[in-house]
Amino acid sequence: MTEVLTVNSLSKSFSGISALKDIAFGARQGEILAIIGPNGAGKTTIFNCITGFYRPTRGSVFFEGKEITNLKPFQIARKGIGRTFQNIALFKRMTVLDNIKLGAEVLLRYGLFSSLCYYGKARRIEMELRERIEHEIIDLLEIESIRHRVVGTLSYGLQKRVELARALAMRPKVLLLDEPTAGMNLEETQDMARFILDILEELRIAIVLIEHDMGMVMDISDRIVVLDFGITIACDTPEKIKNNPKVIKAYLGEAK
DSSP, X not given: OOEEEEEEEEEEEETXXXXXXXXXXXXXXXXXXXXXXXXXXXXXXXXXXXXXXXXXXXXXXXXXXXXXTTSOHHHHHHHTEEEOOSSOOXXXXXXXXXXXXXXXXXGOOOOXXXXXXXXXXXXXXXXXXXXXXXXXXHHHTTOGGGTTSBXXXXXXXXXXXXXXXXXXXXXXXXXXXXXXXXTOOHXXXXXXXXXXXHHHHHHOOEEEEEOSOHHHHHHXXXXXXXXXXXXXXXXXXXXXXXXXXXXXXXXXXXXX
């Protein structure tokens, strides 16, 4: 499988306090790579460095073989890296469809006159975008029945699904999911796991997943990176991670 995203010796400090130290891994096309670790291990900091919200203190990030370390967030998104957030970041007074369409705004490139007049190229692109969202993303995530609902009226689980749909509207080649099942009940968690696998099967993109639900991580991941206090202590298959003494001690818990 082709490595789409590469993180090299990534380090990040805040006011002299090290949050990440020499993190290195690669995400491959067509696989799910999970990042796990205790709270405060630096998992979300990695995502923030990849997407340009933070500038690394040292190290580099490559996407499709080209360095993106110093690009701005919108430039990184435009290249094909989509993301969801640990805390839902939707516009609660807008409809589901309008929230999803916002995810594709970074891809829209047409002139000022066309956009102001909703004319020509702008209208054509907008119609193509709406059709793709309705026939691909909405169907894939089974949210047809709520597409015209105001997001703020939806359950927490459905809002997380809408946020996932918005990230997919960017047509990502790498999808970063920051705790997609946080706060969900068992049924919602199982649904989300199924949708993530469906996305992988349909789109064959690279998915990087931060998640605390170890059952889900072990079930759907191809490889797992384990962090402890900002340092990588293991990177391997779920079966090997499950039996790794360092991981058991630092995160999974030692048997009594």
